[in-house]
Amino acid sequence: MMLLYRTLLRLYPGSWRAEYGEEMCAVFLARRQAESGFIAFQALWIETIADLLTGAAAVQMDQLRQDLTYVARTFRRSPAFVVTTITIAAVGIGATTAAFTMLDHVLIRPLAFADPERLAKVYEDHPAQGSRFGDVSPANYRDWKRTSKSFEMFGAYRGLSVNLTGQGDPRTLEGASVTSEVFPILGVQPVLGRYFSSQEDRDSAPGTVILGYGLWQGLFGADPNILGRTINLYDIPHTIIGVMPKTFYFPNRDAQLWTAMRWGPKNFEDRLDTYIFGLARLKRDVSMQQAQAEMSTIASQLARAYPKELARTGATVLLLRNDVSNQALLMLKVLLCAALCVLLIACTNLANLLLARAMVRRRELAVRTALGAGRERLIRQMLTESLVLALAGGAFGLLIAYSALPLLVRLVPVSLPIAKVPSMDLRVVLFAVLITGLTGIVFGLVPALRVFGGQDATGLHESGRSGAGGRRERLRSALVMAEVAGSVVLLVAFGLLTRALWNIQSVDPGFVADHVLTLRTTLPVPRYETAAAREPFYRHVLDETRRLPGVTGAAYTSFLPMVNRGGIWPVEVEGHPQDVSLRRTASLRFVTPGFFSAMGIPLLQGRDVAESDTNDSPYVAIVSQSMVRRYWAAENPIGRHIDIGNHNRLIIGVVGDIRVRGLERSSEPQVYLSWRQPDDVSPWYSPKDLVVRSSSDAVALAPSLRRIIHDADPAQPVSDIQPLTAIVQAETASRRVQLGVLGAFGAVAFLLAAVGIHGLLSFAVSSRTQEIGVRIALGAQRSDIIGMTLREGFQLAAVGIIAGAVLAYGSGRLLASLLAGVQPGDAATFAAAGLLAMLMTLAGSLLPALRAVRVDPTTALRAD
Numbered sequence: 001m002m003l004l005y006r007t008l009l010r011l012y013p014g015s016w017r018a019e020y021g022e023e024m025c026a027v028f029l030a031r032r033q034a035e036s037g038f039i040a041f042q043a044l045w046i047e048t049i050a051d052l053l054t055g056a057a058a059v060q061m062d063q064l065r066q067d068l069t070y071v072a073r074t075f076r077r078s079p080a081f082v083v084t085t086i087t088i089a090a091v092g093i094g095a096t097t098a099a100f101t102m103l104d105h106v107l108i109r110p111l112a113f114a115d116p117e118r119l120a121k122v123y124e125d126h127p128a129q130g131s132r133f134g135d136v137s138p139a140n141y142r143d144w145k146r147t148s149k150s151f152e153m154f155g156a157y158r159g160l161s162v163n164l165t166g167q168g169d170p171r172t173l174e175g176a177s178v179t180s181e182v183f184p185i186l187g188v189q190p191v192l193g194r195y196f197s198s199q200e201d202r203d204s205a206p207g208t209v210i211l212g213y214g215l216w217q218g219l220f221g222a223d224p225n226i227l228g229r230t231i232n233l234y235d236i237p238h239t240i241i242g243v244m245p246k247t248f249y250f251p252n253r254d255a256q257l258w259t260a261m262r263w264g265p266k267n268f269e270d271r272l273d274t275y276i277f278g279l280a281r282l283k284r285d286v287s288m289q290q291a292q293a294e295m296s297t298i299a300s301q302l303a304r305a306y307p308k309e310l311a312r313t314g315a316t317v318l319l320l321r322n323d324v325s326n327q328a329l330l331m332l333k334v335l336l337c338a339a340l341c342v343l344l345i346a347c348t349n350l351a352n353l354l355l356a357r358a359m360v361r362r363r364e365l366a367v368r369t370a371l372g373a374g375r376e377r378l379i380r381q382m383l384t385e386s387l388v389l390a391l392a393g394g395a396f397g398l399l400i401a402y403s404a405l406p407l408l409v410r411l412v413p414v415s416l417p418i419a420k421v422p423s424m425d426l427r428v429v430l431f432a433v434l435i436t437g438l439t440g441i442v443f444g445l446v447p448a449l450r451v452f453g454g455q456d457a458t459g460l461h462e463s464g465r466s467g468a469g470g471r472r473e474r475l476r477s478a479l480v481m482a483e484v485a486g487s488v489v490l491l492v493a494f495g496l497l498t499r500a501l502w503n504i505q506s507v508d509p510g511f512v513a514d515h516v517l518t519l520r521t522t523l524p525v526p527r528y529e530t531a532a533a534r535e536p537f538y539r540h541v542l543d544e545t546r547r548l549p550g551v552t553g554a555a556y557t558s559f560l561p562m563v564n565r566g567g568i569w570p571v572e573v574e575g576h577p578q579d580v581s582l583r584r585t586a587s588l589r590f591v592t593p594g595f596f597s598a599m600g601i602p603l604l605q606g607r608d609v610a611e612s613d614t615n616d617s618p619y620v621a622i623v624s625q626s627m628v629r630r631y632w633a634a635e636n637p638i639g640r641h642i643d644i645g646n647h648n649r650l651i652i653g654v655v656g657d658i659r660v661r662g663l664e665r666s667s668e669p670q671v672y673l674s675w676r677q678p679d680d681v682s683p684w685y686s687p688k689d690l691v692v693r694s695s696s697d698a699v700a701l702a703p704s705l706r707r708i709i710h711d712a713d714p715a716q717p718v719s720d721i722q723p724l725t726a727i728v729q730a731e732t733a734s735r736r737v738q739l740g741v742l743g744a745f746g747a748v749a750f751l752l753a754a755v756g757i758h759g760l761l762s763f764a765v766s767s768r769t770q771e772i773g774v775r776i777a778l779g780a781q782r783s784d785i786i787g788m789t790l791r792e793g794f795q796l797a798a799v800g801i802i803a804g805a806v807l808a809y810g811s812g813r814l815l816a817s818l819l820a821g822v823q824p825g826d827a828a829t830f831a832a833a834g835l836l837a838m839l840m841t842l843a844g845s846l847l848p849a850l851r852a853v854r855v856d857p858t859t860a861l862r863a864d
Contacts, residue, residue, distance in 0.1 A: 002029065008049065011056035013063055013380070067384040074385065078357075082389070085353055089393020089439060091748055092346025094400030097424075097432045099339035101401060102408055103332050104431075105422030111321055112247050112418075114187025115281070120288065121323055122154075122278030122295065125314030133316060135274035138267045140302065144278065144315065147298050150291040151280040155181030157251060158276045160259060162233040163524050165715045167219060172522060172719035173233075175212075175257040176250065183210075183258075185281045186250060192216075193227045193242030196260045203264030207238035213246040215256040233259065234524035235715075249417040251277070271309040272570060275684075279320075292317045320417070327664075328413045330818055331738050335411065337811075338490060338745045345486040345749045347439055348479040349756050354386055355476055383445055390440030398424070398432050410737040476760055477796055483756045484800025485807060487749035487840070488833050492808035493815065494742045495829035500820040501735050509561070509728055510658030512600025516724035517698035518560055521709055521716055522688045529683050531615075531676050538592060538675070540712040541690065548704055550694045553598035556675065556687035558589040561660045562727050563720075567685055571671065572643040573631045585668050586627060587660045588645055590675045590687055596622075596655055598691045599724075606638045606653030613674035620674055621649040626657045627669030644671055645681050663731045664820060691724070699723055735818075750840055753800075757793050757844030762851070786849045793845035794838070801837050805830055 005028050009021055028048060035044050075082045110116045122144065124134040136144075136156065145154040157178040164171050183195040190210065200208050209231065211220070220226055230237045238259065249255065267273075282291055295315040303310045402424055409420050521541075528534045538556055545554040558567070571586045593610055596603050604625060613620050621642060628637050640651045660667040675687050692701060702721050709718050775785065812824025822829075 005048070008052050011052060012059055016059050016063075063380070064384070067381050068388070070381055071385045071388050081353065081357065085350060085389045086392045086396065088346045088349050088353075088752065089390055089436075090396035090400055091752075092343040093390075093394050093397030093432060093436055093439065094404070095339040095397075095745060095748070096336075096343045096435055097397055097401035097428065098404045098408065099332075099336040100431050101405060101422050101424055101428050102411060103336050104428060105418060106324065106332055106412060106416065107321070107329070109418075109422075109425075109427075112188070112249070113320075116321060117319070118152075118282040118284070119185065119320040120151075120280050120282055120291065120317050121320055122280055123316045123318065124274060125299070125316045126312065133318070136276050136278050137271045137274045138263060138276060139269070139271045140310070140313075141276060141278055142268060143302055144295065144298060147301075148280075148291075148294060150283060150286045150294045152283050153181045153185045154278065154280045155179040155185050156261065156276045156278055157182050158261075159251070160257075161522055162257075162259075163235075163522060163715075163717050164231060164233060165235070165717075166232045170715050170717035172520065172717045173215070173256045174254045175259070176255050177259050177261050179261045182250075182279055185279055188245060188248050190242035191245050192224070193240070195242065196258075200260040201263060203262050203267075205260065205262055207233065207236050207262075208241045208260055209233065209238040210242040210244060210258045211240060212244055212256045212258075213248065216243045235527050236524075247419070249419065252414055252417060253420050254414070271306060280317075288317060288319060323415060324413050325415075326817065328411070328734070330815070331411055331734060334493070334815065334818070335408075335738065335741060338493065338742055341486045341490055342745045342748055343435065343439075345483045345752050347442075348482050348486075349752045349759075350386075350389075350439065352476050352479050352756055352759055354382075355479075379445075383441065386445075387437075387440035390436050393439075394432055394436030397436070398429070401432070408737060408741065410734045480753070480756045480760050480796050481800040481803065483749070483753040484797050484837055484841070485804035487746070487753040488801055488804025488837050489808045489811055490742065490746040490749045491833035491836055492805070492829055493811055494739065494746045495832055496812055496815060496819055496822055496824070496826060497735070497739055497742060499822045499826065499829060500818060501732060501739060503820045503822060504663050504732055504735070507659065507663045509663065510601060510656050511561070511724075513724040513728045515694050515696070515698050516599070517692045517694070517701055517705070518720070518722060518724055518727065519690050519702075519705060519718055520688055520720040521690060521718060523686060523716070525683045528686070531678055531686075534686060535676075537712050537716075538687070541708055542592065542594075544708040544711070545690075545692055545701075545705060548701060550696045551692060551701070552695050553594055553691075553693040555595035555598045555691055556592045557595050557689050557691065558591070558685050558687050560689045560691070560724075560727065561658050562662055562731055563689070568668065569644050569671075571669075574641040575631075584630070586623075586644060586671045587668050588671050588673065588685070590673050590678060590681075590685055592675050592687060595672070595691065598693045599658075600693070601658060602656040604654045604656060605636075606651070608653060609672070609674040611676070614676040619647045619649040619677050620652045621645075622653040622655055622672040623651055624655055624657045624670040626667075627671070628654055630669060642671070645673055645678075647677075649673070663728070689720075750836065753837075754840045754844040757796065757841055758847060760796070761789060761793055761845055761848035789849035790842070790845050793841050793848075797837055797841035801834050804837070805834070808833070 002025065005025065006021075009017055009024065012021075031044060035041055111119070113119060122136070124136050124140065126134050138156070141156050148154060155178065157176045160175045160177045162173055162175065164173050178196065180196045180198045180201050183190075191213070193210070196208060196210070199205055211226070216222060216226065220229075223229075226240050226243065229240050231240065232238070244258075250258075261276075280291075282288070295317050299310075299313060299315040303313060405424070406421055412418065412420060412422070523534055523537065528537065542554050542556070545551060567588045568585045569588045571584060591609060593608055595601075596608060606622070609620065609622065621644065623637060623642070631637070632640065637651050637654060641648050642651065643649075655670075655672070657667065658670060659665075660670060678686060690705070692698060692705065694701060705721075706718050709716055808830070809825055812819070812826075816824060
């Protein structure tokens with residue numbers, strides 16, 4: 001029983017136990033011997049435990065109060081130290097917290113759906129075309145849904161861009177068209193109204209729509225009686241049947257409304273017509289691996305049933321949470337690793353500061369030890385001091401992280417159904433508290449233990465500056481070398497990614513983006529379903545636009561490059577017969593005459609499309625140079641024929657390649673068709689993006705273009721007005737954000753390492769004052785003293801640079817997929833990082849070196 005009692009006494013501080021512990025044990029033993037009976041025994045223990053808990057808490061709180069009072073008194077004597085330490089801790093903790101919040105938001109935090117770990121997306125798999133995550137055809141989706149047994153529910157959706165009219169100015173809204181299963185799969189209830197029913201999926205069903213919370217509030221004033229109201233989408237009446245919650249995002253954060261899919265029989269005729277995505281909920285007893293195996297089997301069965309269309313088509317099942325590109329994922333991981341590097345550098349600086357402070361206070365601590373203060377008590381006070389500093393730094397770090405999050409939104413993948421700006425929830429705060437506590441304990445405890453190693457009354461005989469300087473302080477030197485190594489890693493990573501960005505920005509997109517304005521006018525169906533119905537609109541807009549002062553070219557296209565990747569069609573080339581399943585693909589666009597001139601795409605052979613290229617004349621096509629290289633390397637393609645867009649078409653021209661899929665991805669060959677020859681191709685391919693080239697400021701044309709379009713059709717909204725240069729720049733926006741963050745981290749690490757070197761050498765100079773005084777008295781020259789001090793700094797830096805270079809090379813190999821042709825061991829980048837590290841060392845060493853040569857030999861020799 002006494003063993004248990006002594007164990008409970010450990011709740012009290014050690015100094016208190018040393019003074020009162022034996023007396024309390026004797027009292028308890030006497031009471032135990034005086035009691036008899038089981039009930040009395042139980043009552044004694046209950047009373048004893050209660051007394052111990054309350055007493056220990058009171059003593060601990062009293063000592064904490066004393067420690068905090070002492071800490072406040074010491075802080076008032078050294079405000080510069082306090083501000084410096086808190087700032088360093090805040091930077092490290094803030095950077096790490098912001099990076100963790102981003103990673104948590106994208107990869108860890110559960111999606112705001114019911115049982116999100118069972119939500120999966122199902123794609124078509126086309127390995128022959130190098131595509132694993134392809135759109136699905138409605139016919140394949142219907143067979144997958146009917147055959148699969150791994151899913152509780154199976155639905156489908158596709159992106160949607162609609163014109164809203166009759167509610168003030170016409171506007172274009174982004175959303176999705178979904179089957180009736182999608183909302184039950186997601187398991188999020190509307191705040192008003194209901195989901196779509198299965199009857200509303202039919203082609204003949206009346207139009208219905210569910211509004212997003214933001215649209216309901218912004219456009220309809222959060223009207224609680226909105227249900228049953230009719231709005232016009234693409235000139236078709238739609239009845240509002242529901243409003244989704246504020247935090248509902250699907251399929252991405254830009255969606256503002258949802259309509260029913262409304263399929264008809266003709267939607268299921270062509271298995272190569274892929275434009276939807278599958279969404280499913282796994283059964284509780286089915287794993288992702290089992291679902292993937294079943295879908296692969298079903299895809300194989302369909303391939304045997306439809307060998308002409310599906311011989312090389314599979315199926316891929318992917319958790320909804322994991323639908324993130326590898327590049328976006330790697331960018332976030334790089335951000336977190338860089339933040340952790342900054343935190344470690346900050347922590348090593350904190351340890352150095354606390355260790356230097358503790359060494360300065362060795363005499364004070366020796367005096368207190370001689371007067372009876374226990375080592376545990378003194379370590380506790382020092383640990384309390386470091387924790388107070390860390391907590392203050394953590395609080396400011398949280399503010400830094402919260403302020404930085406809006407600057408990082410470009411790193412949040414648009415494809416995920418999550419908010420644009422991550423919130424700092426309880427888990428993030430707990431993470432910040434955890435790293436704050438670890439920072440305070442680990443990097444406060446190490447200096448405390450270090451300074452008390454072998455501490456006794458002999459400390460009274462030491463100078464306040466002795467016992468810490470020069471080469472003997474291996475721990476502090478190691479910490480400084482670690483700071484230099486960490487800063488070199490960040491500088492190299494920043495340099496490699498900067499060179500990669502330069503490489504990407506130097507890529508020729510295939511068109512001239514300067515002085516070009518673009519905008520979108522998505523013409524509604526059925527009013528503009530045929531080319532004849534669209535002709536007056538195009539003719540008016542283009543004719544009036546070309547009359548504007550400064551305009552040198554104007555044209556329409558189905559899709560702008562990089563904004564919408566365009567429709568991907570199988571293409572069959574005359575003289576190169578292939579099975580449909582083995583056909584290569586091309587990116588297809590319908591264009592109006594003058595498109596290539598307006599975009600600055602060179603016409604290499606033949607002619608442009610003309611107004612005379614109608615359904616009454618031969619079907620024509622213009623192909624890209626890459627398509628010519630693929631099929632007619634040594635021959636003239638003009639006059640050849642290809643099958644694409646549901647017709648056999650005569651090649652009339654060859655144009656340069658453009659980067660349809662972005663600056664970092666290779667693009668399939670491009671085919672351009674006359675806008676007057678769409679025939680039975682979906683109206684979705686009708687030209688909608690207007691391109692205007694000007695000899696001056698193209699952006700200034702925006703008001704005039706709005707007026708022209710309004711005159712052509714007052715109900716037609718204008719959206720996505722932006723310079724073509726902005727579209728190109730958006731391709732590297734996430735990289736620029738990442739570089740900005742890495743650059744900031746690198747600058748902080750650079751500064752902290754310089755501060756660390758300065759602090760170490762300053763302390764070394766002050767602790768070696770007598771030695772330096774003796775050297776000067778014996779005839780040492782100023783250059784000798786400066787050289788001695790600088791040599792010490794550069795020796796530390798050299799070791800740190802070598803270690804950092806090795807780590808940086810390993811990091812560069814991990815970053816290979818982001819380097820865009822830059823080698824992980826790029827010599828110029830490593831040389832620049834090494835040079836910067838040497839300059840940093842010089843900056844940190846110069847003041848201590850100058851201070852050393854100003855030592856007065858007489859004063860130094862008389863010093864204690």
